[in-house]
Amino acid sequence: MKSAKYSLTALLAGGIFGIGLAVSGMTSTDKVQGFLDIFGAWDPTLLFVMISALLFSFPAFQWLQKRSRPFLADKFHWPGRTDIDKPLITGALLFGIGWGLYGYCPGPALAAIGYGDSDTLIFVIAMFAGMWAATRIESSGNQ
Amino acid sequence: MELHWEAAITGGLLIGLAAVLMMAALGRIAGISGILWSGLTSVLQGGTDNTWRLAFLAGLVIFPLVFHGISGFPIPPPPSGGTLLAIAAGFLVGFGTRMGSGCTSGHGICGISRLSWRSVIATLTFMLAGILSVSFFRQVLGWI
Numbered sequence: 001m002k003s004a005k006y007s008l009t010a011l012l013a014g015g016i017f018g019i020g021l022a023v024s025g026m027t028s029t030d031k032v033q034g035f036l037d038i039f040g041a042w043d044p045t046l047l048f049v050m051i052s053a054l055l056f057s058f059p060a061f062q063w064l065q066k067r068s069r070p071f072l073a074d075k076f077h078w079p080g081r082t083d084i085d086k087p088l089i090t091g092a093l094l095f096g097i098g099w100g101l102y103g104y105c106p107g108p109a110l111a112a113i114g115y116g117d118s119d120t121l122i123f124v125i126a127m128f129a130g131m132w133a134a135t136r137i138e139s140s141g142n143q
Numbered sequence: 144m145e146l147h148w149e150a151a152i153t154g155g156l157l158i159g160l161a162a163v164l165m166m167a168a169l170g171r172i173a174g175i176s177g178i179l180w181s182g183l184t185s186v187l188q189g190g191t192d193n194t195w196r197l198a199f200l201a202g203l204v205i206f207p208l209v210f211h212g213i214s215g216f217p218i219p220p221p222p223s224g225g226t227l228l229a230i231a232a233g234f235l236v237g238f239g240t241r242m243g244s245g246c247t248s249g250h251g252i253c254g255i256s257r258l259s260w261r262s263v264i265a266t267l268t269f270m271l272a273g274i275l276s277v278s279f280f281r282q283v284l285g286w287i
Contacts, residue, residue, distance in 0.1 A: 024154020091243020096272020098235025130237025
């Protein structure tokens with residue numbers, strides 16, 4: 001059983017992540033679609049969200065990869081896979097199509113639930129259904 | 144459309160900070176699609192040791208609303224795509240992120256930060272697909 005400190009840190013990290021999304025403009029579907037609309041009225045500001053996030057996270061992750069364990073847990077859960085396979089590409093393509101079509105990726109859709117728009121909640125429910133479908137297909141393919 | 148460079152940079156730094164906090168303190172990737180799926184399915188299946196995922200999701204949903212309330216920072220206009228598009232696009236986003244093992248946060252921020260080629264390729268692919276999607280549905284079809 002993990003400590004209360006562990007869960008409180010996760011709550012705080014989720015909260016900072018959500019506020020970051022809200023401040024950056026990522027919870028505005030109009031703004032996200034404007035960012036992806038490079039052949040139309042392109043709004044490049046969201047490019048700076050990724051650049052400034054990486055400016056902080058890139059050196060920090062490079063340093064963390066040299067450490068043996070995190071501060072509040074026994075070990076790092078670094079993802080192990082390195083292969084570029086077809087599901088990775090197909091999945092990223094389908095995700096990108098949906099992202100452009102509506103303007104939400106998963107984080108901003110969740111962070112925007114509190115804004116109270118019913119279509120946002122419907123998007124999140126449909127997103128969960130899509131995850132369920134992908135998992136079903138994947139597990140039937142493995143049998 | 145109004146441009147908000149300072150807001151984008153500030154928000155990006157907060158996102159980066161949250162991703163680093165997750166890995167430095169808990170040893171976990173702040174990948175939203177993965178945390179959402181594993182968090183909710185383990186609730187449905189009665190799994191244990193999942194509190195951190197639910198805590199992260201709770202923070203992600205609740206804190207932005209509190210932030211807007213306290214700071215007066217404007218809440219963006221609601222999505223304009225309508226319910227049918229929300230269902231179709233939401234399904235694609237969920238299906239694609241599950242099949243492709245991640246989204247903008249897990250691949251785009253955390254994966255690139257640890258120089259994972261899988262994540263670099265995935266990020267380039269969904270960015271390109273997003274650009275082509277908006278171009279097609281907006282510029283060609285005029286749907287969005």
